[in-house]
Amino acid sequence: MNQSFKAPIVHIHNLSKSYFRETLEIPVLQGLDLDIPSGGFYALMGPSGSGKTTLLNLIAGIDRPSGGVLEVCGSNLNQLDDDELASWRNQNVGFIFQNYNLIPVLNAFENVELPLLLTPLTRTQRKEKVEEALTLVNLMDRLENYPRQLSGGQEQRVAIARAIVGNPMLLVADEPTGALDAKNADEVLAMMQKLNEEFGKTILVVTHDPKAANFARHQVHLEKGVLDKTVEVNR
């Protein structure tokens, strides 16, 4: 699953994002410059309203910037239309959400299989990949279970399996431990660390939790939509 990428996987220059409330422009991000190398593990930190989730959404192709350069996984996201962006997300980004965002009417196997249904893989190939991903998160014995039959930690591990099943270059996580107890949070963070160190995945995590941020190798601090500082974590 290792990916090599010479250029930074995320290249941001003079990035800005504003929202409009009627005619009132509300700037959220301003003049942001950031490069994230391939295989990096970055934590985006900052107080509420600092723009960290907005930045994550922009990098993940969920939202569009108001200005600046945004190149992720070799694509200039400003130039992609809606369909191209959807396809790009499917091929390049794995998502891990605070509330897991599993589809309640699909079992673990079906949830993990969802991103693969958009690929030309055969049913057998999909099955192999889903089982590989669920094995990696130690949930092979739960593949028939529905989300309601799983604990919070197990649900988040299914979500991680879904995020990695398509072998994306980039994993983005928005408060991935926000809904978990300490033990499960540690398990999930350790799993993300393993994905970064052993499988070379580039990981970008938004978190308030300093303990969670310490699992990353770099911490990016935002303050009122502006990059405050980038700190390397010493382990």
Added chain:
Amino acid sequence: MLFFFGFISLIFVGYLIWLIYAVFKFPVPFVYNIRSLWQRKSSTLTTASAISLVVSIFIVVLSLAQGISKAFITSGLPNQALVMRPSSRFELNSTITRDQARILKLSPLVSKDGNNAIASAEVIVIKLFNKADGAGSNITVRGIEPRGISMRPQVRLISGRWFQPGLSEVTIPAKIQLRYPELAVGRSFRMGGREWNIVGSFDAAGSSFDSEIWSDVDDVMQAFKRDDYSTVLVRLRAEKDLRVFAFEVENERRLQLEVVPERVYFKELTKAGDPIRIIGNLITVILTIGAIFSAMNTMYASVASRTREIGTLRALGYRRREILASFQWEAIVLCTLGGLGGSLLSLLADGIQTGTTSFDTFSDISFAFTITPALIGQGLFFSIGMGILGGLLPAWRASNIPLTEAMKA
């Protein structure tokens, strides 16, 4: 107007083709929609029940209109014609003298059985029958010549015997007996100042003759003090002789009568079903609007409660049109479930014998509700239409929720 409806139909068919394409090509698993409907059992059942009711009414209305049409359309033979007074439109309004009837039977174009013309001079009168519960209706009494029986091959004696001339006897359709038990074989009733014995019952295979009491033409004319026949039914040697026969009858100075092909005459009578069809359609339209709103409401609620799921699917790479098709199919499945329920419900009406009044002749028309596979197919197609209309806006909403908004839900 035609262009407008043609354009709308074209869009509808195009959209349906696209949806069918989406089933095979788009990746959102169908099981996702089926299980989502199952998860919301109560709202799914409530909406499906409302749609069931509408579809069953739709099918029953169609069945009713079809029953009336069948009663008339199956009543005529292609080489037979009714000779009537010009512009009389209905047998009841027509008069033909005995001399005219005699001249008609002498036409060389009329089929012969030996030396006898295959023709029947007939008289139509209306008799009001009251049921035991006080409700009554006008029933057509047809006085015919004995030859008139064999000229209606769909008519079959099923009990007793045919009436005999000169004995004030009648033979009654079994379908009328079902609705008027007092008209059983062996009993009698008063009509035209005399007592009439019921000596047999017949079945006319769903044709309009199932709504008529038959007796001897001379007996009926005497009882009702009529000097003239109403019509003469003639069988021609071949269907192609109809035009020549009509020309001769219209231009013969002693006749100057109108010739109406038997099938054309009865086809015209199918318009008797129009008022029922119009009222039925009106009720169906009103209920349909309600059912569409019900489906729409259910689907809107479903979309609202699944906003985060929609956001997740979009984030994973599913495109707007794939979400649109997925939710649209969910609405179609919901309404088709209702359609299946409605089809089953409508089967309860199958075979029920009933009657209505023709506004042309003010007499009773007996017919049976017949729920055919074609009608059920129309009902299901109707429910799919409701699914498309009821699901379109919620599905559109689902596919157009801004992704960032959906993720926050």
